[in-house]
Amino acid sequence: MGAIVGTASRGPAPLLAAEGLSYSYPARHHGSPALQAVSFALAAGEILAVVGESGSGKSTLGRIVAGLLAADQGRLSFKGRDIGCLAGTRPRAVLKQVQIVFQNPDGSLNPRHRVGTILERPLRRLLGLSGEPLAQRVARLLADVRLPAPYAERYPAELSGGERQRVAIARALAAEPELIVCDEITSALDMSVKASLLDLLKDVQRRTGVAMLFITHDLPVVRWFADRVLVLHHGLVCEDAPVPAIFLQPRHAYTASLIEAAAHEGWPGDPLHSVPADLPLIPR
């Protein structure tokens, strides 16, 4: 703990490196901090799952990485450049390159705006697009998340939960990010919708090479979706290892207990069966 570990620490500077991140919520006058000296590295194009029981600090970490929350201590660097952890100090270019998608898209999609408008805003603001190139890019984003072009005219309330989540992903992709923080993005979806959304994300990842910090409590999904796993326990990193190692030889008893709990809930008959058959169980 404390050192940057994992495969991404070898070779050139990782896309993102976190060193000694700590955070306590101001309202908490007792108990342990939400995060304590969390360090990890994330390579370009890598999918790093962040797992741990409820309250272990996963969302707090995601918000700090996305620049929505300032760490009390620690350092974040993006492509080898220190981007600090203080609120409002993140360079604009880095803000664009790190996007976040939340569990509930209803909180982040403006109900008064049509889908097309929702997607146009970041394209205008961040990429300076207008006119025909803007319209073409909106159409391409909708196609990227497998939504029909006429959906640009719809309001969020006219979409299903899974479709709204696709719009949220499309909006994140509009910025052409190098890293997307996905915070429990499939938790509110039923099994088949979840499977198709993850299949779509995997496809997006393959095509664009975007890296993901994939926060979830869903270990069966982690097993086929992620490259590496960061296990948080009471705000501390207790394990950071590639997917096969985590599932076949967990080094920490807490990791083993999480896997056992998942197995207990029906691991072999898991949601993977609703995932398209051509997706490998253990990726890459």
Ligand SMILES: Nc1ncnc2c1ncn2[C@@H]1O[C@H](COP(=O)(O)OP(=O)(O)OP(=O)(O)O)[C@@H](O)[C@H]1O
């Ligand atoms: N806004 C807040 N104010 C005070 N304490 C908070 C706040 N948000 C989270 N916490 C506390 O910080 C700790 C970490 O919370 P966090 O949401 O990061 O955990 P998590 O692993 O994402 O949990 P979950 O899986 O339930 O979403 C918990 O003890 C939680 O109660």
